[in-house]
Amino acid sequence: MKIATFNINGIKARINALPDWLCERAPDVALLQEIKTVDEGFPREIFEDMGYNVEVHGQKSFNGVAILSKLPLEDVQRGLPGDEDDDHARWIEATVVGEKPIRVCGLYLPNGNPVPGPKYDYKLAWMDRLYHRAKDLLAAEEPALMAGDYNIIPQPEDAAHPDKWREDALFRLESRTAWRRVVNLGLTDAFRAINQGPDHYSFWDYQAGAWNKNDGIRIDHFLMTPQCADLLLDCQIDAEIRGREKPSDHVPVWVDLAA
DNA sequence: ATGACAATCAGAGATTGA
Numbered sequence: 001m002k003i004a005t006f007n008i009n010g011i012k013a014r015i016n017a018l019p020d021w022l023c024e025r026a027p028d029v030a031l032l033q034e035i036k037t038v039d040e041g042f043p044r045e046i047f048e049d050m051g052y053n054v055e056v057h058g059q060k061s062f063n064g065v066a067i068l069s070k071l072p073l074e075d076v077q078r079g080l081p082g083d084e085d086d087d088h089a090r091w092i093e094a095t096v097v098g099e100k101p102i103r104v105c106g107l108y109l110p111n112g113n114p115v116p117g118p119k120y121d122y123k124l125a126w127m128d129r130l131y132h133r134a135k136d137l138l139a140a141e142e143p144a145l146m147a148g149d150y151n152i153i154p155q156p157e158d159a160a161h162p163d164k165w166r167e168d169a170l171f172r173l174e175s176r177t178a179w180r181r182v183v184n185l186g187l188t189d190a191f192r193a194i195n196q197g198p199d200h201y202s203f204w205d206y207q208a209g210a211w212n213k214n215d216g217i218r219i220d221h222f223l224m225t226p227q228c229a230d231l232l233l234d235c236q237i238d239a240e241i242r243g244r245e246k247p248s249d250h251v252p253v254w255v256d257l258a259a
Numbered sequence: 260a261t262g263a264c265a266a267t268c269a270g271a272g273a274t275t276g277a
Contacts, residue, residue, distance in 0.1 A: 009276085010265085012266085036266070060267090060268085061268065061275085062267080112277095151277075170277065203277075205276095205277065206263085209263090217277080249265075249277080
């Protein structure tokens with residue numbers, strides 16, 4: 001079973017590029033971030049016609065997440081628990097009912113810039129809630145994964161030029177510490193379980209020719225419970241589509257599971 | 260040091276992103 005995560009940076013702007021990629025890669029499940037529309041504005045028919053079940057957690061103009069799945073989805077939950085006042089659409093989870101049921105969580109973690117400030121405080125608070133959700137997923141001792149745009153550069157090798165990110169909300173020590181606190185609960189970074197070394201990126205800025213200079217960062221991740229990591233066969237980044245017409249600034253990352 | 264680029268909503272330019 002192939003499960004992908006893809007920050008599409010606006011469903012309206014990606015109305016051709018996303019279906020094209022789905023046809024080529026044919027993931028069983030796609031977790032989408034930054035759909036940038038309300039639920040009613042999401043063109044679900046396009047994806048239903050391709051054989052996907054569609055679950056959306058949208059918001060006007062910004063944020064917004066969705067799950068596309070060729071397998072049935074059960075127990076859909078919207079919103080990351082832990083703050084009733086948080087109205088950002090950044091989290092959706094559901095159980096994919098296949099041979100082995102898998103709990104999949106799609107997330108769009110706050111960017112956090114500028115530092116310091118309320119946006120950075122929100123990022124750290126959101127990551128604390130993520131920690132608690134991860135703890136509960138691990139306690140269930142079942143196959144589960146959390147995937148999406150984490151807005152975290154985990155290690156220097158995950159950036160072409162780590163020096164210029166040193167004090168950025170995506171890389172500064174306090175952010176990476178919050179990331180490690182979640183991972184160290186016992187989760188597996190699927191990409192790093194399969195691939196090593198530098199030059200693996202999932203985001204290139206639109207500005208200053210970042211793609212042509214390969215000035216990228218790896219910020220889109222899969223974290224897996226041990227029961228899910230046991231099923232991991234492969235994990236790759238579809239970097240090539242960043243060079244196509246009207247691309248998102250992120251590219252898809254996918255896993256292949258023995259399930 | 261700054262801006263560069265793109266998307267959204269709106270119908271210009273501010274806001275957001277990373």
